[in-house]
Amino acid sequence: MPDVYRARDVVDAIRIANEFREKGTYDWFRGQREDWPLKSSFARLNGGQEQVALEQAERFIGWAQETPGLGALVQDVDATCAVAQHYGIPTNYIDFTVSPEVAGFFAADNPFNRPVERQSSIFCLAWIIHEVSSQKRKYALKG
Numbered sequence: 645m646p647d648v649y650r651a652r653d654v655v656d657a658i659r660i661a662n663e664f665r666e667k668g669t670y671d672w673f674r675g676q677r678e679d680w681p682l683k684s685s686f687a688r689l690n691g692g693q694e695q696v697a698l699e700q701a702e703r704f705i706g707w708a709q710e711t712p713g714l715g716a717l718v719q720d721v722d723a724t725c726a727v728a729q730h731y732g733i734p735t736n737y738i739d740f741t742v743s744p745e746v747a748g749f750f751a752a753d754n755p756f757n758r759p760v761e762r763q764s765s766i767f768c769l770a771w772i773i774h775e776v777s778s779q780k781r782k783y784a785l786k787g
Contacts, residue, residue, distance in 0.1 A: 646716045654752040660743030670768035672740045679765040685734035697734040714783030720750050740769065 651657035664670040689697055705724065708714045711717070717723050722737075728734045741747055744766065751764040 648658055654764065657751065657764075658744045658748040660769055661747060661766050664768055665722075665742075670770045671742060672769040672771070673742070673744050673747035674740045674767040674769075675706045675747035675753075676740065676765045676767070677751060677754055677783060679761040680762070682738065682767055684736045684738050685729070686736045689734055693734075696721075700733045704731065704733055707779060 649660055651660055661670070661673055665673075680688075686694070686697060705718060705728075708718045708724065708727075717727060725735045725737050729737055729739070739750075747766045753764050
C-alpha cells in the first residue's frame with residue numbers, strides 16, 4: 645500500500661510534492677480532481693464504451709493521416725495517442741508531469757463546475773534504476 649499524505653488544500657499539496665521533489669523522493673506527479681483509482685481513461689470504460697472509443701481513435705487517425713503536416717504524428721504511436729487523448733479520446737496512456745504545480749492545477753481544475761464528491765489527489769512516483777549489467781539498465785516506477 646502506498647504512503648498517503650493529507651494536505652489542507654491544493655497549495656499545501658503542492659508544497660508537500662515540491663518537498664518530495666527537492667529531496668529526490670519522488671520526481672513524477674499526477675493531479676486528479678477526484679481520488680479515483682489510477683487507471684487510464686480507456687481502462688475506466690465498459691465494453692460498449694470501449695467500442696465507441698476505438699471508433700473515435702480510428703476516425704482521429706484517419707483525420708490525422710489526411711491532414712497536411714501531420715504525417716510525422718501518425719508515424720509515432722505515442723505522439724498520436726497523446727494528441728488524441730488531449731482531444732478527449734480515451735487512451736491507455738496516463739499523464740504525468742515533473743512539475744508539482746502542473747499536477748496541482750489538474751487536481752484543482754473543474755472546468756465544467758461539476759460536483760466533486762471525493763477529495764482531489766496528487767500522485768507522486770519515483771523512477772528507480774536497477775542495474776542489470778554494466779551495459780543495461782532496467783527502469784521501474786515506485787509510487
